[in-house]
Amino acid sequence: MFEDLKERMNKTISALKTELATIRTGRANAALLDHVRVPYYGSDVPVSQVGSISVPEPRILMITPWEKAVLKDLEKALLASDLGLTPSNDGEVIRLILPELTEDRRKEFVKQAKSMAEKSKVSLRNLRRDANEAVKKQVKEEGLPEDESKRLQDEIQKITDSFVKEVDAVIEKKEQDILTV
Template sequence: MPQSIIKDTEERMSKAISALKKDLATLRAGRATPQMLDKIVVDYYGTPTPINQLANVSAPEPRLLQIQPWDKGALKDIDRAIQQSDLGLTPTNDGIIIRIAIPMLTEERRKELVKVAGKSGEEAKVAIRNVRRDANEAIKKLEKAATISEDESRDHQDTIQKTTDKFIAEVDKTVKDKEKDILEV
């Protein structure tokens, strides 16, 4: 029983790391990546639809994104959604393909993005700590129900803490790598 609690804890902590990595991928660093547009939703015939479900998004050059919609009628909607997003990008539409030139980041904008990355890291840490708390409570319930001894309970809680420390270190490393990527000129 305690092993399933520990396994579930690791799975939930892994999901927090995955969510962090997905969140950080949408942050704009020095170069163009198709994931930058993942958060943008287009109003496509009255249905909110992510851009990557309407078009092929690619980065043919380090400072250029190219969006080729499967339905040419969606060009204007995609263009409008990008302009209204908080990314500060200006698309150019030639009637077939939308191109977005990614400008160099200013020092001020880089610092803002580093703060956003740090905030995402803190949110991931909070999620991991909440998972730890839930697991420890489950172990304590088993101890109160006399399913496991006090020593076993302490050992399992130590294991959960070591797992938590490992995932917190992974969050720190992931955020540090993204910050380095953002600050790179």
């Protein structure tokens, strides 16, 4: 029972980390492009499937497409995305230059990250609620003793608390990354 709960809570944490990777910090990161989709042979695919993404300098992302024909579509997809970056196309590669973040923009990103963390905490609390309901169901259906039920619920709470602390640690690290100039 606890293993399933821990596994589901770990998935929540990894989803948060994946989501946080899409928030810009002062440095270029290939994960910024994870949600950008490019039309390629009739279907929309992630940028990472049409070319290689490299970070030649701390504030530059360089995309080298595997086929030259996809350059125009890639450029259009990057312009249409919510990145707010203008790609420069030299006929071979596309470069995205990340401008310095202003203080206000950094604070916006921190708010966005904290909002994502709060959603993760809500998800963790929902998992806790489901586990507690499963224990209560065992009390009714299987005649689980009340003190055993209380012990299980306390253990569920301890597990939840540890994962909430992990969310706080992850968000604290991301906040430092964003605010570091």
